[in-house]
Amino acid sequence: MTLLMVYWVEQQEKDLDAVEVRAPESVQVQTVQMTQLDRTDEDVQLRKTIIETPKNLFAVPQMAEPEITVAPQPVQPVMPANPYIYVGKLVENGEMRVFLTNGQKNYVVKTGDTLEDTWQVKSIESTEMILVNLPTQTQVSVKIGALL
Numbered sequence: 625m626t627l628l629m630v631y632w633v634e635q636q637e638k639d640l641d642a643v644e645v646r647a648p649e650s651v652q653v654q655t656v657q658m659t660q661l662d663r664t665d666e667d668v669q670l671r672k673t674i675i676e677t678p679k680n681l682f683a684v685p686q687m688a689e690p691e692i693t694v695a696p697q698p699v700q701p702v703m704p705a706n707p708y709i710y711v712g713k714l715v716e717n718g719e720m721r722v723f724l725t726n727g728q729k730n731y732v733v734k735t736g737d738t739l740e741d742t743w744q745v746k747s748i749e750s751t752e753m754i755l756v757n758l759p760t761q762t763q764v765s766v767k768i769g770a771l772l
Contacts, residue, residue, distance in 0.1 A: 708726055712769075722748055743756065744758055
């Protein structure tokens with residue numbers, strides 16, 4: 625049965641000399657126009673030039689950070705440490721005098737005195753003396769013992 629079917633199909637193929645394909649009447653036929661890109665000359669179309677430096681294809685693009693300009697803050701004068709150590713005090717004729725030392729020199733000061741052209745005695749109270757640093761105009765409080 626299979627052999628008969630194969631023979632019969634062969635005979636039908638031999639009988640077909642030309643096949644005509646017709647489009648149905650409902651289909652519109654358009655002519656195809658060749659564009660410049662579709663045409664190839666005898667020369668092979670060239671591809672784009674290769675980039676000399678390779679790029680990372682998987683890199684995540686980074687947003688450019690805006691430049692922030694910071695105005696410089698005025699420099700605060702650094703207050704130097706008080707180099708004087710309280711040694712004692714003396715009340716003479718109603719005026720208080722204070723004994724100070726810096727480890728090498730000893731001083732006896734009253735209100736208004738200047739030490740080494742850097743420190744000035746602003747005031748002397750019974751338990752506190754105020755020194756002013758002349759270059760920076762900063763004040764330092766020095767405890768000078770008990771109430772007299």
